[in-house]
Amino acid sequence: MDTGRALDADGPTEKCGVVGVSFAERDAALPLYYSLYALQHRGQESAGIVTHDGFQQHSHVAMGLVGDAFSEDDLDALNGPTGIGHVRYPTSGGLDSSCAQPFSVSFKSGSLGLSHNGNLVNAGELRSELENLGHAFTSDGDTEVIAHDLARNLLEADLVRAVKRTMGRIHGSYSLTIMHDDTVLGVRDPEGNRPLCIGKLDGGYILASESAAIDTMDGELVRDVRPGELVVLREGGSGFDSYQLVERENTAHCFFEHVYFARPDSVIDGTLVYEARRGLGRRLWQESGVDTDVVMPVPDSGRAFASGYAEAAEGVEFAEGLMKNRYVGRTFIMPTQDERERAVRLKLNPIRSTVEGRTVTLIDDSIVRGTTSNQLVDLLREAGAEEIHMRIGAPPIVAPCYMGIDMASREELIAADRSTEEIREQIGADSLAYLSIDAVAEVLGEVREDLCLGCVTGEYPYDIEDEATDRDVDRPRIDDQGLPADD
Template sequence: MTEKCGVVGISLDGRDAARPLYYSLYALQHRGQESAGIVTHDGFQQHSHVEMGLVGDAFSEDDIESLNGPAGIGHVRYPTSGSVDSSCAQPFSVSFKSGSLGLSHNGNLVNADEIRDELADSGHAFTSDGDTEVIAHDLARNLLEEDLVRAVKQTMTRIHGSYSLTITHDDTVMGVRDPQGNRPLCIGELDDGYILASESAAIDTLDGELVRDVKPGELVILRADGQGFDSYQLVEQKQTAHCFFEHVYFARPDSVIDGKRVYEVRRDLGRKLWEESGIDSDVVLPVPDSGRAFASGYAEAADDVEFAEGLMKNRYVGRTFIMPTQDERERAVRLKLNPIKSTIEGKTVTIIDDSIVRGTTSTQLVKLLKDVGAEEVNVRIGAPPIVAPCYMGIDMASRDELIASDKSVEEVADEINADSLAYLSKDAVAEVLEQSRDDLCMGCVTGEYPYDIEGEEADREITRTEVPADD
């Protein structure tokens, strides 16, 4: 799996927004490493800089100095829709009769092709194959005939899927969250303005205060003077579809997502993992870094089991999922993680990880631990088995690549050569998040999705309630 994207929007009282946006993107770098970009507006014209690569490589000091204006948005991207090239890098910018637009998108539309064809038939020319440009063109068309709030509402009623958006319309900054709240978005207060961001960690980086999450179906418009924001609940639905994997893996542990501190959620999931499938062993080891909080909670619940660091991470090695071949992925595991022999030799070991996708990493880790003398290696996973792809904005393997898609737990244990394997249950995840399973998106672990997707099963009938734009 790869992270989705990170979005941010800032409106300040007179001070240029480019540098705070730059720092915010650094805080969201874990959500996308392919490209980074910033769009600002100085009250007269729009400024844009978008480049491939990490945030630190995409911007020079001169680039930041050239992005004038107290209002702007930013984006870090990992592709889930569209090409892997500069044409799909964001924010996407467009100028039209009613002004200029900048748009950053985290998520994935399931009806982008349908809307693209309709817009193309009416004369719109597209420069990329990504769904972000579809949203921008649709919003630009609506702005020719409607005021800002009504234009956004019309676009929201047309696009289906997951999205958190930060948008500039000239020097107005706004944020939109999809009606099921699948992708995260929150509001923060700064000393001289307000910020919208995918995660609260970006707000913390700027010494701001988290105000709240943007509600599903809500439009938030930051005031141009940096003195507040206005809220419009444009679309309502009976059910949400919050992505549970934000808490399990994607979000930074120091972030707050939908009112829950991610680190504490992961510790609670680890405690539940012990309650459901705890096994006596000499030592509990986390798989760094995402397994650490789970393992801490698991060991605490076990009471008399030692928690220890038994795998050291080489932080100068890229992530294993970006390696193009299976052989390279297997080699990258050893480059990335090295066992501490004194912690492992002659002991029964339980390793805790957040998930198993292809099984490559788990197989290599079990082998590493046994090669350095572990008497027994048990694997515990802080999420249910991943059995299906994600269509809501996570770049996940196909069913053919997912090890659990056609294998039982026992068969997966045999495949990775573990002495035992257990996953956390879906009900335990819902209990820890204090939400009904019906209000969570669990498509990757159930094969049922909150939207109709060709060839897949939907788990609900979508009924939207439109709220008058002037309410």
């Protein structure tokens, strides 16, 4: 039975957003609520906040968007100057309230709350081990695995050593905001795959997936959390302490944060996302520019790329040629294939005066399944475009992501087994070109070895079953108790 697909399902889907705050005097709930609004693009399935008033933990987690998940009474009940928050899109675990975050647990050494952005590649192995030790799980998500492992380590070690032990056991991508009793801390995976940053607020400090959340609170970006670093926010919002717990020779920054996921006004690893996308657009012109009457973006993610492309083209008109219906949400379901193929008209409508009788360069951030690209080309031809040249601000996506992005299976990826020319024929464009991997690295100011390129190369920063790997990560040796042997 065909159960349908969400209208936006042709593209990659955001992962999750995390935040944590510590204040001297004010309650944390409202700042967390506003920060989650700023991170709403990273997850729309559920939202949650956990706070601590110095005596006990308070939690509210619900399905839906931030504005629907919390009432004024809910926020009033979340007492205390410290707290963490989360918006979720499910990349591991089911689509139900049992996997919504922050995940909370009380144990012998106190209370624990945890928010996770990313995906573990050894969660099943750790879950089985912890179950054999008597741990009972209430969800099938990997976040609960991290929480149980950390709670176990906190029974035997202080906070910093416990976090280090857990980091030695979990493999994959993660940015975490954690609350142990009333202490808030942030952790970034040793490869820095998922983003996390530190900000200074009026009367406190904040940890967040993106700097846009700090801006929303009228705060000041201090810096990114370093790969393998633990940051502990001091009591009373007076500052933070840093512990570099794991060192790696190379990072594995997710280049797709700059291409697609992050808000354009966020700074990720020292680079403003909007300027990165414009730079990628300029390189796209240099590598594969074609003279046309107009350059137009696929809204909204193609806009900055198209702006940079048109600027580099010098004299080519930049114009909006597709109008987006912002009231068609990502959960809109089309029950049959025929309806899905026409569903793009609900979301995007051509501006005929921009395209009729003209040659067009259409700029998008990526092509995943190819369905939407084909529909857009058809729309523009029906609107009178004489030629349609498609340019993509990222390399072809040839493999799945195992680091926390809901992209597509290998069988669904249009570039997995097709050449660029074959893809061009399938989507119906007059020409098609992608940006090169080297151009992405150069624009982001990185070397290829410091980027996670698994989805465009099939080579991953971690060993994935039935997949290749592009590096031999030097992992800590684990003793017979499941702890780093040198700890």
